[in-house]
Amino acid sequence: MKVTFLGTNGWYDSTTGNTVSVLIQNPDYDILLDAGNGIAKADRYITQKKPVYLFLSHMHIDHIAGLHTLCKFRLKKGLTIFTQAGTKNALETFVAEPYTVPFSMLPFRNEVRELAEGMHHLPFPVACLPLVHPVPCFGYRLELENAIITYCTDTGVCDNAITLARDADLLITECGLKPGESSPDWPHLNPEDAIGIAQKGRVKRLALTHFGAEIYRNVVERQAIFEEFKKVFPGLIVATDDLSFEI
Numbered sequence: 001m002k003v004t005f006l007g008t009n010g011w012y013d014s015t016t017g018n019t020v021s022v023l024i025q026n027p028d029y030d031i032l033l034d035a036g037n038g039i040a041k042a043d044r045y046i047t048q049k050k051p052v053y054l055f056l057s058h059m060h061i062d063h064i065a066g067l068h069t070l071c072k073f074r075l076k077k078g079l080t081i082f083t084q085a086g087t088k089n090a091l092e093t094f095v096a097e098p099y100t101v102p103f104s105m106l107p108f109r110n111e112v113r114e115l116a117e118g119m120h121h122l123p124f125p126v127a128c129l130p131l132v133h134p135v136p137c138f139g140y141r142l143e144l145e146n147a148i149i150t151y152c153t154d155t156g157v158c159d160n161a162i163t164l165a166r167d168a169d170l171l172i173t174e175c176g177l178k179p180g181e182s183s184p185d186w187p188h189l190n191p192e193d194a195i196g197i198a199q200k201g202r203v204k205r206l207a208l209t210h211f212g213a214e215i216y217r218n219v220v221e222r223q224a225i226f227e228e229f230k231k232v233f234p235g236l237i238v239a240t241d242d243l244s245f246e247i
């Protein structure tokens with residue numbers, strides 16, 4: 001199974017890359033996590049031979065801005081978009097004229113489905129729980145080929161993130177803040193917070209993404225996080241756009 005980071009910025013695009021999106025590919029599915037501007041790169045990797053599933057964490061624009069590029073895709077096996085219960089209307093307002101091509105006019109079969117908190121079979125098992133953020137935001141736990149991938153962004157430290165991460169092969173979470181920083185009015189994680197969730201969840205590998213664009217101004221500053229914390233958490237990965245690895 002291959003994981004590719006299409007966009008790794010939080011908030012806005014910068015010289016470090018695009019806003020957040022991740023692609024997971026196994027023999028049966030192409031799975032996208034969030035649709036920041038990085039999703040525009042997905043057609044470099046998607047083969048057209050598998051159905052595509054897109055999981056949206058929340059409606060903040062850095063997680064959905066790239067949806068206006070869907071009209072360039074030709075997804076022959078169709079696209080299913082999963083979004084938190086109560087957000088479908090907002091999504092269909094955003095992906096609509098006069099802003100962009102609406103879902104109903106995209107040149108491939110597609111469907112938007114709302115998900116309630118809990119466990120689903122879609123057809124692979126997926127658990128979703130709310131995270132801590134100023135707007136409703138879901139974290140996801142996907143069971144694929146006997147491997148567990150957990151995706152939690154945007155969030156502050158919370159029990160649900162640890163529950164979703166429990167024994168995961170890979171936890172993908174955010175690193176909005178620098179070490180020692182906090183933002184109690186608008187919760188995000190610093191590297192120590194993210195590592196704390198990974199340790200409490202006993203995950204094998206932790207990939208940091210969604211680096212705050214105004215806080216991490218270049219990839220050297222991200223690399224410094226890897227150097228500082230690689231011994232604290234040996235399975236640490238610091239994502240940059242187009243980073244790809246097998247799990």
Ligand SMILES: [Zn+2]
Binds near residue numbers: 011
């Ligand atoms: Zn965000």
Ligand SMILES: [Zn+2]
Binds near residue numbers: 058060133154
């Ligand atoms: Zn957000």
